[in-house]
Amino acid sequence: MDLLGGLIQVPGFQKLWRRVPVGSVENKVRLGIYRYPHYAWAVYSAARQAKNLGLEAISVIEFGVAGGRGLVALEHAAREISPRFGVRIEVWGFDAEKGLPKPIDFRDLPHVWEQGDYQMDVAKLKARLSTAKLVLGDVSQTVIPFLEAGGFPPIGFVSFDLDYYSSTVAALQIFEGANATRLPRVCCYFDDMIWPEDACHNEFAGEFLAIREFNEQHDSKKLCKLNNLRWMMPYADAWQEEIYYLHDFSHPLYTKKLTPPEQLPL
Numbered sequence: 035m036d037l038l039g040g041l042i043q044v045p046g047f048q049k050l051w052r053r054v055p056v057g058s059v060e061n062k063v064r065l066g067i068y069r070y071p072h073y074a075w076a077v078y079s080a081a082r083q084a085k086n087l088g089l090e091a092i093s094v095i096e097f098g099v100a101g102g103r104g105l106v107a108l109e110h111a112a113r114e115i116s117p118r119f120g121v122r123i124e125v126w127g128f129d130a131e132k133g134l135p136k137p138i139d140f141r142d143l144p145h146v147w148e149q150g151d152y153q154m155d156v157a158k159l160k161a162r163l164s165t166a167k168l169v170l171g172d173v174s175q176t177v178i179p180f181l182e183a184g185g186f187p188p189i190g191f192v193s194f195d196l197d198y199y200s201s202t203v204a205a206l207q208i209f210e211g212a213n214a215t216r217l218p219r220v221c222c223y224f225d226d227m228i229w230p231e232d233a234c235h236n237e238f239a240g241e242f243l244a245i246r247e248f249n250e251q252h253d254s255k256k257l258c259k260l261n262n263l264r265w266m267m268p269y270a271d272a273w274q275e276e277i278y279y280l281h282d283f284s285h286p287l288y289t290k291k292l293t294p295p296e297q298l299p300l
């Protein structure tokens with residue numbers, strides 16, 4: 035472990051660094067210094083993949099914006115990471131504006147969430163955003179028109195934070211566009227797999243069910259957990275259990291080599 039990796043184990047060090055966020059983008063991403071460190075890690079990974087594939091720009095998306103803390107953090111991460119790779123990053127936020135819709139049944143976990151939770155203040159949020167764009171309306175009505183309108187760079191990262199099974203199913207339509215609408219591997223973060231404890235998340239409801247059904251319905255596209263991420267990071271955090279990748283096996287760039295070979299000295 036290097037010096038910074040060691041320091042991050044010291045209690046309070048990460049918190050202190052967050053208050054004075056100096057240092058390289060790499061170190062801040064790797065050591066979780068950004069607000070919403072999972073967003074920064076995912077945007078960094080997506081931009082690096084795009085750079086290695088020779089692409090000039092990517093889109094990053096948050097499904098479920100609510101007050102906007104996540105979208106503001108996503109925009110901030112994109113702004114800092116973009117120049118590191120010379121990849122332009124467009125930021126999009128999708129939300130119904132009026133909070134959660136009516137749950138369809140037990141699969142939407144109505145024992146923890148109900149209609150109207152997490153309302154947006156659109157004017158207040160817009161005043162805090164500089165380049166991020168909002169797509170307002172129920173995702174069952176907005177995702178397909180968004181794909182059909184086009185004009186956005188390939189999708190490199192998607193955060194799913196819609197709480198419900200039914201909303202996540204609708205949002206996953208974002209992967210129904212042509213190959214060129216996304217990177218061959220799209221980093222995905224699923225926020226509703228761990229908390230709240232009372233949700234008792236399981237594969238028959240919520241995001242777990244939406245992912246399982248997506249995989250059953252698609253032969254050449256699969257959503258797979260990024261295994262062992264914790265062991266690639268210098269610190270442990272719950273979000274590392276919620277990172278998945280959309281693997282688009284039929285994407286023309288899927289098999290293009292990304293990583294330069296690393297040969298150890300004899």
Ligand SMILES: C[S@@+](CC[C@H](N)C(=O)[O-])C[C@H]1O[C@@H](n2cnc3c(N)ncnc32)[C@H](O)[C@@H]1O
Nearest residue numbers: 098099100104129130133152172173195196201
């Ligand atoms: C937990 S909040 C998102 C929190 C936000 N990501 C953050 O970190 O601050 C969930 C959001 O999902 C939105 N949502 C849920 N189902 C939706 C649907 N079918 N269409 C659009 N938005 C939906 C709700 O309006 C709500 O704002």
